[in-house]
Amino acid sequence: MTAARGSTSRLKTSPVGRPAERPMGRPPLTEERKAEIRLEIARAAVDLFVTQGVAATTGEQIGAAVGVSARTVWRYFPSKESCVSPLFSAGIDMIADRLRRRRPGQPLDELFDSELADEKHVLAGPDRATVGALVRLTRTEPGLRAIWLQTYDEAEPAFARALAERAGLPADDLRPTIQAAIFNAALRAAVEHYAWHTADTDPDRATAEAELTATLRSALGVAAEGVA
Numbered sequence: 001m002t003a004a005r006g007s008t009s010r011l012k013t014s015p016v017g018r019p020a021e022r023p024m025g026r027p028p029l030t031e032e033r034k035a036e037i038r039l040e041i042a043r044a045a046v047d048l049f050v051t052q053g054v055a056a057t058t059g060e061q062i063g064a065a066v067g068v069s070a071r072t073v074w075r076y077f078p079s080k081e082s083c084v085s086p087l088f089s090a091g092i093d094m095i096a097d098r099l100r101r102r103r104p105g106q107p108l109d110e111l112f113d114s115e116l117a118d119e120k121h122v123l124a125g126p127d128r129a130t131v132g133a134l135v136r137l138t139r140t141e142p143g144l145r146a147i148w149l150q151t152y153d154e155a156e157p158a159f160a161r162a163l164a165e166r167a168g169l170p171a172d173d174l175r176p177t178i179q180a181a182i183f184n185a186a187l188r189a190a191v192e193h194y195a196w197h198t199a200d201t202d203p204d205r206a207t208a209e210a211e212l213t214a215t216l217r218s219a220l221g222v223a224a225e226g227v228a
Contacts, residue, residue, distance in 0.1 A: 045083035081143035099162040135195035190219035
């Protein structure tokens with residue numbers, strides 16, 4: 001009985017006599033904060049890849065650059081190469097939405113004239129120079145090339161669904177599937193062309209965005225021949 005009384009006496013009770021709940025630690029991260037952390041890790045990884053190469057970069061270094069542990073890095077990404085995926089995938093939802101709301105007969109190059117040059121696009125805004133360098137690395141780094149191609153592979157069904165919805169067709173209809181493949185390939189080719197042909201230049205933001213827009217307009221103009 002003595003032991004039981006001793007154990008009970010150490011419990012804190014609420015005003016109604018029930019044991020008080022103990023603090024549960026830090027509150028869970030919001031999805032918005034998780035996305036911010038993923039983007040911070042992505043930027044740090046790219047900076048390290050560009051300055052010292054992919055092989056020489058470790059998870060510990062990536063984590064240290066943003067003030068988190070390597071364990072946290074691996075919680076968000078399965079490999080160091082995959083750390084860059086948030087930068088590659090930026091803008092996919094926006095592009096799909098613009099395809100979905102495209103007016104009948106509206107040329108693709110006009111539709112994306114300004115939309116693909118805003119801060120949501122993969123090679124625009126504050127990450128433009130970073131991602132440009134990253135795209136250039138995909139030429140020599142097979143791991144990064146795989147992530148780059150995977151990004152577009154995952155984007156293609158989203159584009160196909162948007163085109164099918166706009167046309168009132170079933171999601172598995174062959175026509176929007178082929179149209180999405182053409183459109184997707186044009187986007188990737190344009191981004192790569194822009195990144196690789198600006199490797200030795202350092203234009204100001206306005207000039208860079210104008211050059212990117214011109215490249216995208218040209219590519220989408222060709223794609224439009226197959227995306228009616």
